[in-house]
Amino acid sequence: MPAKKTVKKAQAKQNTTTNQSMKNQSSEKITFSIDKKSIVYAIVFVALVIVSIGIVGMLSNDSDSEKQDDVIDNADVTSDIPAVDENDSLLDDSATEDTTLDELDSIVDSEVSDPDSELDTSYIPEAGEIVSEVGVAVETDAIDVTLDSYELTTSYIYQEDEDGKNLTDTARAGKQFLIADFSVTNKGTVSVYAGSSKITLISGGVYTFEPITYEGYDVLPKSKRIYTDALMRGRVVFEIPLNSGDLKIKYSLSGLSISDRFVTWFLK
Secondary structure, eight states: OHHHHHHHHHHHHHHHHHHHHHHHHHHHHHHHHHHHHHHHHHHHHHHHHHHHHHHHHHHHHHHHHHHHHHHHHHHHHHHHSOOOOHHHHHHHHHHHHHHHHHHHHHHHHHHSOOTTOSOOTTOOOOTTEEEEOTTOOEEOSSEEEEEEEEEEESEEEEEEOTTSOEEEEEOOTTEEEEEEEEEEEEOSSSOEEESGGGEEEEETTTEEEOOOOOOSTTBOOSSEEEOTTOEEEEEEEEEEETTOOSEEEEEEOTTSSSSOOEEEEEOO
């Protein structure tokens, strides 16, 4: 009997040892299994972090690329704009000012008469009108006409009598004389008539005066026939108010079969 108990105890002890060994092995498996899952999770986490970093980097690169493209585009646009040199700008401004001054001078010259000239450059001639200067011949196909000179005076000597005394004509009260000397040359192929009947004096653009009787030997005939290449000279006298202004003399070219109808001289 005691021998069986001993065997049973030995078996029971062996069983206990076996069970303890199995428990230890199970515990080691669980621990190993838990450690393996942790490693897998860690690897997955690290992979996710790496992927995230890669995505962020790609987005950042795209953004930098777009910025770089914008910079390149701006550089291209800027390169198309020519560079401005400050010195060139100053030169251009100076040239503009010079041009403007030249234009203003041109305008002034066209609107203001030369004080040494008898010709009013601001005047617009009528159809068939020739505007000329004193002392300058007006040339047409038929005749040349020149207002050689003129003067304003209240008296003048027109000739001497047999005793050598001067014969003087004096203007009436409030009046004055305008004395004009003319030359007319026939340059055509036929004879023409010319004289003081073709001449009038206009004051203020309104008042018209005809020549008065002049008794000097150098009078311009009222109407005289001039042959080809012939020259006729003479004096014409007008009596006008002392306060007359804006004076001009006209010579009619009517009857000469030319397109021009009259010549105008503006007087100072």
